[in-house]
Amino acid sequence: MGVIGRILGAPAATTAIGQAATSVAEVFTPNATKGMQAAQEAYLKALEEFGAEFQHPRDGWFDRFVNGLNRLPRPFLAFGTMALFVHAMIDPEGFTRRMVGLNYVPEPLWWLLAAIVGFYFGAREAHHIRMRPRATAAPAAPAPAASPAASSAAAERHDPERRAVEGANPALEEWRRRDDR
Numbered sequence: 001m002g003v004i005g006r007i008l009g010a011p012a013a014t015t016a017i018g019q020a021a022t023s024v025a026e027v028f029t030p031n032a033t034k035g036m037q038a039a040q041e042a043y044l045k046a047l048e049e050f051g052a053e054f055q056h057p058r059d060g061w062f063d064r065f066v067n068g069l070n071r072l073p074r075p076f077l078a079f080g081t082m083a084l085f086v087h088a089m090i091d092p093e094g095f096t097r098r099m100v101g102l103n104y105v106p107e108p109l110w111w112l113l114a115a116i117v118g119f120y121f122g123a124r125e126a127h128h129i130r131m132r133p134r135a136t137a138a139p140a141a142p143a144p145a146a147s148p149a150a151s152s153a154a155a156e157r158h159d160p161e162r163r164a165v166e167g168a169n170p171a172l173e174e175w176r177r178r179d180d181r
Contacts, residue, residue, distance in 0.1 A: 073120060 088095040 077117075 082097075
């Protein structure tokens with residue numbers, strides 16, 4: 001007992017050798033704990049910096065103007081579509097000329113319009129989905145245990161191909177019986 005302590009000198013010397021070995025090992029392999037602490041500090045500093053941007057709300061005329069513009073596309077699309085129906089009833093010939101004119105719009109421009117509208121509404125919907133509070137679902141009640149024969153019969157009712165190849169492959173049948181349990 002205590003042979004290593006007597007060989008190396010004392011417990012203090014053993015501790016010093018252990019710390020030296022740890023320091024040498026950290027030269028070749030970084031300390032994971034210190035790396036996680038440094039990453040956490042960098043993350044908190046970045047959050048603090050980004051949070052400082054929103055400390056003082058901007059209620060200038062330009063911000064109010066842009067917020068108003070951001071609210072216009074949906075009503076314009078909705079009321080514009082209804083206006084097209086009204087225009088078709090009031091002036092069918094003018095409406096027809098305009099619709100024929102749309103045939104001359106090149107296809108890449110239609111794709112661009114679809115991308116803009118799709119990304120606008122898609123990003124808006126994604127934002128609302130991300131901000132929706134998540135409801136936790138109640139755990140499902142366990143299903144009552146069924147006998148292997150009953151579950152096999154139920155599987156055969158739902159899988160007609162299974163009935164057709166019954167007995168064709170004994171190993172497959174054994175696997176299916178084991179899987180049904």
